[in-house]
Amino acid sequence: MVYEALDFYDVDSRLTEEEIMVRDMVRDWVEEEVLPKIEDACHKGVFLDEWRIALGEMGVLGAPLEGYGCPGLSYTAYGVICRELERGDSGLRSFASVQGSLAMYPIWDFGSEEQKNKYLPKMATGELIGCFGLTEPDYGSNPGDMITKAEDKGDHFLLNGAKMWITNGTISDLAVVWAKLDGVIRGFIVETGDEGYSAPEMKGKHSLKASVTSELVFQDCKIPKDRILPGVKGLRGPFSCLNNARYGISWGALGAAQACFDSAKEYALSRIQFDHPIAAYQLVQNKLAWMLREITKGQLLASELGRKKDTGDWIPEHISLAKMNNVDIALEIARMARDMHGANGILDEYCIMRHMANLESVKTYEGTHDIHNLILGRHITGIQSFTRSL
Amino acid sequence: MVEIAVLLKQVPDTNAKIVVVGGRVDESAVTSWVTSPYDEYALEAALQHTEAAGGSITAITLGPARADKVLKDAAALGVTKLVRIWDDSWQDLDSKQVQSALANAVQAAGAELVYCGKQSADRNQGSTGPGVAELLGAGCVVEVSEFDAAGTTYLRPAASGSEKVTVAAPAVVTFTKTASDLRRPNVRGIMMAKRAQIDVVAGDVGSSTVNFNGHSSPAEKPPGKTYEGSGSVPEVVGLLRDEAKVL
Ligand SMILES: Cc1cc2nc3c(=O)[nH]c(=O)nc-3n(C[C@H](O)[C@H](O)[C@H](O)COP(=O)(O)OP(=O)(O)OC[C@H]3O[C@@H](n4cnc5c(N)ncnc54)[C@H](O)[C@@H]3O)c2cc1C
Numbered sequence: 307m308v309y310e311a312l313d314f315y316d317v318d319s320r321l322t323e324e325e326i327m328v329r330d331m332v333r334d335w336v337e338e339e340v341l342p343k344i345e346d347a348c349h350k351g352v353f354l355d356e357w358r359i360a361l362g363e364m365g366v367l368g369a370p371l372e373g374y375g376c377p378g379l380s381y382t383a384y385g386v387i388c389r390e391l392e393r394g395d396s397g398l399r400s401f402a403s404v405q406g407s408l409a410m411y412p413i414w415d416f417g418s419e420e421q422k423n424k425y426l427p428k429m430a431t432g433e434l435i436g437c438f439g440l441t442e443p444d445y446g447s448n449p450g451d452m453i454t455k456a457e458d459k460g461d462h463f464l465l466n467g468a469k470m471w472i473t474n475g476t477i478s479d480l481a482v483v484w485a486k487l488d489g490v491i492r493g494f495i496v497e498t499g500d501e502g503y504s505a506p507e508m509k510g511k512h513s514l515k516a517s518v519t520s521e522l523v524f525q526d527c528k529i530p531k532d533r534i535l536p537g538v539k540g541l542r543g544p545f546s547c548l549n550n551a552r553y554g555i556s557w558g559a560l561g562a563a564q565a566c567f568d569s570a571k572e573y574a575l576s577r578i579q580f581d582h583p584i585a586a587y588q589l590v591q592n593k594l595a596w597m598l599r600e601i602t603k604g605q606l607l608a609s610e611l612g613r614k615k616d617t618g619d620w621i622p623e624h625i626s627l628a629k630m631n632n633v634d635i636a637l638e639i640a641r642m643a644r645d646m647h648g649a650n651g652i653l654d655e656y657c658i659m660r661h662m663a664n665l666e667s668v669k670t671y672e673g674t675h676d677i678h679n680l681i682l683g684r685h686i687t688g689i690q691s692f693t694r695s696l
Numbered sequence: 697m698v699e700i701a702v703l704l705k706q707v708p709d710t711n712a713k714i715v716v717v718g719g720r721v722d723e724s725a726v727t728s729w730v731t732s733p734y735d736e737y738a739l740e741a742a743l744q745h746t747e748a749a750g751g752s753i754t755a756i757t758l759g760p761a762r763a764d765k766v767l768k769d770a771a772a773l774g775v776t777k778l779v780r781i782w783d784d785s786w787q788d789l790d791s792k793q794v795q796s797a798l799a800n801a802v803q804a805a806g807a808e809l810v811y812c813g814k815q816s817a818d819r820n821q822g823s824t825g826p827g828v829a830e831l832l833g834a835g836c837v838v839e840v841s842e843f844d845a846a847g848t849t850y851l852r853p854a855a856s857g858s859e860k861v862t863v864a865a866p867a868v869v870t871f872t873k874t875a876s877d878l879r880r881p882n883v884r885g886i887m888m889a890k891r892a893q894i895d896v897v898a899g900d901v902g903s904s905t906v907n908f909n910g911h912s913s914p915a916e917k918p919p920g921k922t923y924e925g926s927g928s929v930p931e932v933v934g935l936l937r938d939e940a941k942v943l
Pocket residue numbers: 404438439440441444445446447448470471472473474514519667670671672673674675676677680691692693
């Protein structure tokens with residue numbers, strides 16, 4: 307059965323023929339290969355390797371990057387891919403975001419020619435998995451103060467420190483790690499198997515259970531000199547990656563919201579209480595109308611931001627606004643949908659609670675909701691309020 | 697090396713609601729059009745056949761501009777030659793007219809084998825394959841469920857069990873659902889499809905010998921019966937056993 311997406315203002319009519327074909331390809335795949343398996347994967351706490359293979363075969367990894375075997379799609383297409391994946395599960399979209407925007411992108415933008423040729427073609431096919439190590443146990447929202455450091459030892463670099471909350475860490479073949487070299491943040495490529503490097507999985511998550519989250523530990527980790535990303539210094543490096551990933555999330559969250567809305571609508575129409583479907587009651591209709599309203603606004607926001615990304619006419623604050631808004635409404639919609647499903651809403655028979663729990667992570671990673679408020683606040687007032695020292 | 701023409705028909709999505717207005721299916725009310733499912737199996741068989749034996753595929757459809765979509769979808773799977781047959785003056789072509797237009801396109805494509813679905817999901821007549829074979833003077837194997845990717849041997853149902861046949865070209869083969877998984881497109885294919893050229897051809901289909909009187913919707917199904925209370929259990933069990941024969 308063809309999934310009819312909720313698209314009240316027909317926003318997808320702005321898509322090109324190619325973008326529509328990509329959307330349908332990913333949508334069908336999610337319908338057939340992800341939705342029937344996702345609850346089981348969550349119970350087991352695994353990301354299925356067949357999903358990695360399929361994403362590589364479909365050719366959607368690193369979607370907007372060009373050359374070096376990368377797909378070369380538009381940013382809008384990348385957004386649409388994220389939306390369709392996250393309708394399946396935020397963990398699936400996280401995999402694609404990290405691979406494409408956080409691991410492939412820095413190599414593509416800041417890597418040497420040799421690094422691009424060595425890693426990108428195989429990352430685009432999913433043969434190599436990448437992760438992105440920025441967050442540390444003591445430095446989340448303020449990564450600028452990170453303590454992981456690199457030392458130049460003449461013929462190699464020596465890395466010491468630890469990263470935490472790293473998506474794909476344990477299953478990755480390479481990590482793009484941000485560390486300080488002589489006090490300046492630089493990007494390094496660490497390969498699985500490098501001496502002094504390990505990536506133990508973090509267990510016990512109630513959220514993003516179908517996604518692998520890990521620590522990265524560097525204990526006198528020795529890497530060759532040609533593994534530094536030559537093209538960038540300072541926080542601009544990781545932040546450029548985050549801009550792209552956050553952009554994808556602003557679309558992705560809508561996929562989760564649409565899944566919750568669809569389920570809530572269907573449930574409300576079929577659940578009879580006090581002799582009528584609950585959908586016949588005004589309070590319930592009010593909730594559905596609110597969901598439709600917020601999803602439609604979010605879609606317009608994402609679509610317009612996609613256009614801006616494609617023309618280059620954007621600033622990071624545009625992305626902050628869309629990421630913050632769309633994740634916020636998606637989470638609220640998931641919570642409201644849970645309420646509308648009554649007790650059934652807590653069962654794994656419905657997607658609701660899974661999306662709701664996932665979106666709690668999505669709200670926090672890639673800049674917490676409030677960090678994006680602070681980014682916008684700074685933009686509006688010209689005064690930064692991240693720290694007390696003004 | 698084998699030259700295969702695959703006939704692809706665009707039909708309303710099998711879940712789409714069909715509305716009849718003024719004795720005619722209202723096509724403008726159909727929100728989603730898809731490639732007729734059995735045709736997709738024919739295309740998959742053709743892709744496997746040309747992969748194994750070499751050669752090429754021409755995808756042919758007959759329909760208005762919206763039918764380009766089925767050709768583009770085929771292009772995304774690697775088909776490079778795309779033909780759409782249409783003339784804006786055409787209305788309600790009968791089967792023979794459709795078959796003759798398709799047969800002409802098959803000949804123009806120089807194909808020796810024609811693969812298509814055993815019937816379309818909208819009209820279900822099952823006449824296109826055999827009709828095209830007749831016009832081409834070609835052999836015809838219908839309702840194929842298994843095939844030999846590298847050759848022209850096909851399995852089809854027979855009076856008791858199934859029969860395996862090998863045909864010589866030219867031949868028309870119609871497919872039912874096969875065991876093959878339908879392949880998905882990928883981004884590379886979609887990029888190729890974007891650039892793929894569709895040849896739009898018209899043609900003389902002669903005049904129709906069939907008079908079209910009108911469409912009508914199928915009769916509404918009678919409502920199901922409901923049984924309430926534990927007292928009805930013996931009756932329901934009896935009906936399930938004796939009438940529905942599911943117990
Ligand atoms: C499932 C998951 C996957 C992740 N994957 C990755 C990954 O692949 N790579 C990676 O590097 N990181 C990853 N992260 C880490 C993520 O980016 C961080 O969790 C995030 O940046 C927030 O950092 P924190 O958890 O340390 O929270 P903190 O920074 O400690 O924030 C705690 C609270 O304080 C608030 N706060 C902080 N500073 C201020 C301030 N100045 N003013 C007002 N409020 C403030 C925050 O908004 C938040 O509400 C992941 C996280 C999760 C949960």
